[in-house]
Amino acid sequence: MSEPAERARELDCADELAPVRGRFVLDDVVYLDGNSLGALPSNVPGRVEDVVRRQWGELRIRSWEESGWWTAPERIGDRIAPLVGAGAGRIVAGDSTSVNVFKALVAAVRMAGGGRDEIVVDATTFPTDGYIAESAARMTGCTLRPVPPAQVPGVLGERTAAVLLNHVDYRTGRLHDLPSLTAAVHEAGALAVWDLCHSAGALPVGLDEHGVDLAVGCTYKYLNGGPGSPAYLYVRSDLQPRFDSPLPGWNSHAEPFGMRQDYAPAAGALRGRVGTPDILSMLALEAALEVWDGVSIEAVRAKSLALTDFFLECVEQYVPPGRVESLTPAAHAERGSQVALRCDDAGDVMKRLIAEGVVGDFRAPDVLRFGFTPLYVGFADTERAARVLARVLAG
Amino acid sequence: MSEPAERARELDCADELAPVRGRFVLDDVVYLDGNSLGALPSNVPGRVEDVVRRQWGELRIRSWEESGWWTAPERIGDRIAPLVGAGAGRIVAGDSTSVNVFKALVAAVRMAGGGRDEIVVDATTFPTDGYIAESAARMTGCTLRPVPPAQVPGVLGERTAAVLLNHVDYRTGRLHDLPSLTAAVHEAGALAVWDLCHSAGALPVGLDEHGVDLAVGCTYKYLNGGPGSPAYLYVRSDLQPRFDSPLPGWNSHAEPFGMRQDYAPAAGALRGRVGTPDILSMLALEAALEVWDGVSIEAVRAKSLALTDFFLECVEQYVPPGRVESLTPAAHAERGSQVALRCDDAGDVMKRLIAEGVVGDFRAPDVLRFGFTPLYVGFADTERAARVLARVLAG
Missing domain, CATH: 3.40.640.10 (Type I PLP-dependent aspartate aminotransferase-like (Major domain))
Structure with missing residues (x-):
């Protein structure tokens, strides 16, 4: 197991919001598009x-x-x-x-x-x-x-x-x-x-x-x-x-x-x-x-920053330098809950990412958007997304 | 069987739109409020x-x-x-x-x-x-x-x-x-x-x-x-x-x-x-x-007029003269698909009608509204509504 993958496991174990993921209908896709359409809560269909x-x-x-x-x-x-x-x-x-x-x-x-x-x-x-x-x-x-x-x-x-x-x-x-x-x-x-x-x-x-x-x-x-x-x-x-x-x-x-x-x-x-x-x-x-119910927005914010920090670290570690450029501020006080990466072929890259089970979205002309919903996105998901992204960008 | 009830049976038998009723979820309530909220089509829940x-x-x-x-x-x-x-x-x-x-x-x-x-x-x-x-x-x-x-x-x-x-x-x-x-x-x-x-x-x-x-x-x-x-x-x-x-x-x-x-x-x-x-x-x-699908709006209009005509006839026959006054024009060219009856105690009357399984609605201050949706309302429903109305008004 790579160092980031190992760290992801530890972070997930320590995550107090991890159980909230069970309140959603999810599959093995890494869903980083909750900033466009949130996943389905399990109680909604009934x-x-x-x-x-x-x-x-x-x-x-x-x-x-x-x-x-x-x-x-x-x-x-x-x-x-x-x-x-x-x-x-x-x-x-x-x-x-x-x-x-x-x-x-x-x-x-x-x-x-x-x-x-x-x-x-x-x-x-x-x-x-x-x-x-x-x-x-x-x-x-x-x-x-x-x-x-x-x-x-x-x-x-x-x-x-x-x-x-x-x-x-x-x-x-x-x-x-x-x-x-x-x-x-x-x-x-x-x-x-x-x-x-x-x-x-x-x-x-x-x-x-x-x-x-x-x-x-x-x-x-x-x-x-x-x-x-x-x-x-x-x-x-x-x-x-x-x-x-x-x-x-x-x-x-x-x-x-x-x-x-x-x-x-x-x-x-x-x-x-x-x-x-x-x-x-x-x-x-x-x-x-x-x-x-029972979820504090402060806990959500803390996890959101931890997730986007971790994603940016994994991207830095996995993706060749210069291949993408982060448009998202490094300072916590200036960061929402998404990471936007600029790359010239963003439209194509996002299509291939989706085909490989990592769903973000593309904003014309050149932005890859990854939204982190702390209620259901974990650190292992995050590490996997960065890993797949690196592979797609290398291919 | 009263004469109007007998006639309702005949009219229902001759109604080419009668089978469309099967496309809705209905019960034994006479639902004359489709001009406020239409009934549930059976294919919608799935x-x-x-x-x-x-x-x-x-x-x-x-x-x-x-x-x-x-x-x-x-x-x-x-x-x-x-x-x-x-x-x-x-x-x-x-x-x-x-x-x-x-x-x-x-x-x-x-x-x-x-x-x-x-x-x-x-x-x-x-x-x-x-x-x-x-x-x-x-x-x-x-x-x-x-x-x-x-x-x-x-x-x-x-x-x-x-x-x-x-x-x-x-x-x-x-x-x-x-x-x-x-x-x-x-x-x-x-x-x-x-x-x-x-x-x-x-x-x-x-x-x-x-x-x-x-x-x-x-x-x-x-x-x-x-x-x-x-x-x-x-x-x-x-x-x-x-x-x-x-x-x-x-x-x-x-x-x-x-x-x-x-x-x-x-x-x-x-x-x-x-x-x-x-x-x-x-x-x-x-x-x-x-x-x-397969329903013509002309057929709907023809049945709508037949239903409202029939309702007005039944009301005239069943309800004591002067107890209600129709606000709906008698001329077909001036009539939509509802019958509005004015009576001073309309609010109370509608409550009692609903309790007896005939659902219309009340519009302040003094109007009883009965909407006729030809897709699912029949002539027997219509006769029953007038009959229950007469009973409520008499009570």
């Missing part, structure tokens, strides 16, 4: 079957009340809340991340008020946030200013209404400094909107603690909610009474079954709801969140 | 199980391509299309009805151009359409003008940008004249946006034939897609190149995996997509649409 056969098939319409369908968006929001450092009543689940970015940004501009007419957006963002920010700017009479996150503090000013940032860069895996950037945005009198897609479930976020104004995220990556599962929207508690949604659907009405012609928003996070929630996906997500 | 266990659980990320997840919104759109008289490539499934109303109305105003700054909305609409229309008006600098559908032609003019109408009134079941109202809107140089929630799957719509500009609808009523299943958006073929979405998410990009910072819309109906589609609900809907 729950979905119950939702379909009994709740829909037998109770039918009665389930809106009796099976708790109607209140699912806020109930699931409360379940997500502790994972991102939010108190109860601040998050609702529903819609896609893109739609929630639109709600959050438009609402932020409206709350900023006072002649503020500029939206600053992370220039390195996952594209959809940029496209939606452009639309939000256009529809609120704002100018859109794309800026790399590090330069954000330097461009803030009296015109800044809202700033849309990613907690972790989808491509490089770089973790941005949420507390200090949020403070800088607040200092300028603007509102901070954070996209947590690549951090929620992988590391502590501390939304309440750091006074984040609004946040959105998906649930199908580190939260394992299933393909296209509902996204969520966080609104800081004291801002909720001023949250003025551009998508005021009947589900956010103070009295949704009153069938009133005039809109009157509900109190609290419910204001972020729009139309009828997508129950099958919503309740699959609710079941998936049970894998977090 | 399909959903495959999506969860095999597509998500085993293939995981590969399913976006191998299981056709990525193309589901347009594939399912094409499956809905013939039911509403649309050609292929004009409909995408996804998001909620409310979100699609927003996309459609904002895009309609943008296409209307030329100083047109008024949105006309059905004053009797299901509330969410009115709330969203108000938001669309606010965000496009338009005035919102709520008008009862019959008065719409009289208020159209040079300022009218778009008109949002319901094909069937959710409360009374009144069917509005889509061809003539659309023609009137076009005559005024404006765009017609139709909400098909209460007509799609119950009667022919003829979107292409009547030149409808944009349309939206849900899929959980007469299309039996399941609780909160994805809605859909129709954009007339020749308008697609000018469709300018207020929610330009990455799924509507011409090259979604190009990760481009600049937005360039896809061609065709795909332009109506936004974020990552909700696969569990989406594929449950796709399975549910298979119950339409």
